[in-house]
Amino acid sequence: MKIAFLTLGCKLNYAETSTYERGFSSNGLEIVPWEDKADVYLINTCSVTERAEKKCRNVIRKMHRTAPEAKIVVTGCYAELRREDLSRIEGVSLVFGAKEKSQVVGRTMAMLRGEEMGSEGSFKQLSMAAEYKEISKETLSAFSTEGRTRSFLKVQDGCNNFCAYCTVPYARGDSRNIPIAEVVSQAEQIAAGGVREIVLTGVNTGDFGRTTGEKFLDLLKRLNDVEGIERYRISSIEPNLITSEIIDWIASGTKFQPHFHIPLQTGSDTLLRRVGRKYSTDFFAERIEYIRSAMGPGRSGGCSAMDPFVFFGIDVIVGLPGETQELFEETYSFLKDRIRPSYIHVFPYSKRPGTVAAQWKDQVRDSIKTERVAILENLCSELHSEFIAKNRGRRSTVLWESDEKNGMMGGYTGNYIRMEKPYDESSVNRIEEIII
The missing domain is CATH 2.40.50 (OB fold (Dihydrolipoamide Acetyltransferase, E2P))
Structure with missing residues (x-):
């Protein structure tokens, strides 16, 4: 039998999909491209925005029209938050929420053997609070490969922050992590496959150690010793979790690259407080400056002035409830005049059912969000071009x-x-x- 996979959303989803692929392959299924004819199609979904959810539904319906005899299996964040809605879409055979990730391969194989059919009644729908507790009991180990060169290694899952705009804690549960020894073992497996670079992934990567009592820095140090892996990157880390101790160690001459992806979300202190972020713009700017001084060209400790500048990718949400023109201009000014990142990942705010921010009355019109996205994308182009230009010759x-x-x-x-x-x-x- 043949199985095809489609992954929507974050790198964490890609890591988990690759793990499912290895599981199905070991059970004798042939992995084929999504565009090919298959007996089973597995869709790993995203729910971070309304647009992402719509794309999931459209993909499922299109696939059923294209291959009406095939089994469609759905997992991921959208499957956790909207299980009943997905179960009612024609063609869907099984739906796996976040607390059932370890069952994806086994239950799907059982279905294909005729031991289990359909998803109705398979799991009891719990309250949001009970669901959150159930999700938090499971941590699926996962890693993916991107071609022959790079692997995304999951080290952490879940989040305890409950920012006012975000559904991720409800979709992925409490912050928890895989033990250092297990992560190192997986890194060694990746190295044995000839991969040279690993990207560490997680929902809140820097929160590593919450469930095992270990430290994120200790994880980095152990991974740095894995033979065969020559480069590491941290996919995303909260500004309040990238400590001076971590920065100083990375800058001391390690395999970790001068590349950081740090979520800002808004450059307005008023909005940062309102949505529950755990830092101020001053703190954020201080972190950026500390990293630049520790890792940039001409730093102390023998660094050559010919070395490259540090790359900063910054996440920003425009159109958060209550974002007036004045507050948006604060964000624009913070990005352009204070931190000047290398790249800005711009997202329009999407009202997510069940979140605190969805209930606020001062929602921003979609037309205004679109205008503000365009403004920041133009700024991104300017800053990215500047970053490349100042690195030329290094x-x-x-x-x-x-x-x-x-x-x-x-x-x-x-x-x-x-x-x-x-x-x-x-x-x-x-x-x-x-x-x-």
């Missing part, structure tokens, strides 16, 4: 990838600048010193 390294397009191959520098050169098969999965 020394770095590139991990070359296997994809070929128009006779060229690509790869990323340590500080996440995309580079290209004529395709050379001998360069695939090799790290090469270059001048940007």
Whole structure:
């Protein structure tokens, strides 16, 4: 039998999908591309915005029209939050919420053997509070590979922050983590497969250690010793969790790259307080400046002035309830005049049922959100071009990838600048010193 996979949403979903793929492969199913004809289609869903949920529904309906005899299995955040809605869509055979991730392979195989059919009545729908407790009991170990060069390794799941706009705690449960020894073992498996770079992923990655009593920095140090892995990145980390101790250790000469993805969400202190973020703009700016001074060109400790600048990718939500023009301009000014990140990931606020912010009366019109997204995307283009320009002529390294397009191959520098050169098969999965 053949099975195909489609993953929507974050890198954590990709890591979990890859784990399902290995599980189904070990049970004798053939993994085929999503576009091919398959007997089973597994969709790993996202629920971070209304648009993401709509895309999930459309994909399911389209797949059923295209392959009406195939079994459709749905998992992921949307499956957790809207299980009953998904179960009613024609063609859906099984729905797995967050607390059933370890059952995806086993129950699907049972269904294919004729031992279990349909999802109605399979699980009792619990209250939101009870569901949250059930989700928090499970932590699925997972890692994915992106071609032959890079792997996304899940080290943590869930979140305790309950920001006013966010459904993630309800979809993924309490903050919890995999023990350091298990993470290191998985990193060794990844290295044995020839992968050279690992990206650490989690819902709230820097909160690692909450359930095992271990420290995030201790995890980083153990991973740094894994032979065969030459580069690490941290996919996303909250500003209040990236401590000076962590920064100083990374800057001391480790495998961790000068590339940070840090969520800001808004550059207005008024809105940061209102939605429940755990830092101020002053604190955020101080973290950025500390990292730049510790890891940037010309730092103390023998760093060459020819070394590259640190890459900062910053998440920003526009149109949060209560975001007046004045408060939006505070965000714009904070980004442009104070921190000048390398890239801005801009998202329009999406009202999510069940969250505190969805009940607020001062919602921002969609047309205004669209205008503000465009303004920040233009700023992003300006800042990203500036970042690339100031890195030109500096020394770095590139991990070359296997994809070929128009006779060229690509790869990323340590500080996440995309580079290209004529395709050379001998360069695939090799790290090469270059001048940007």
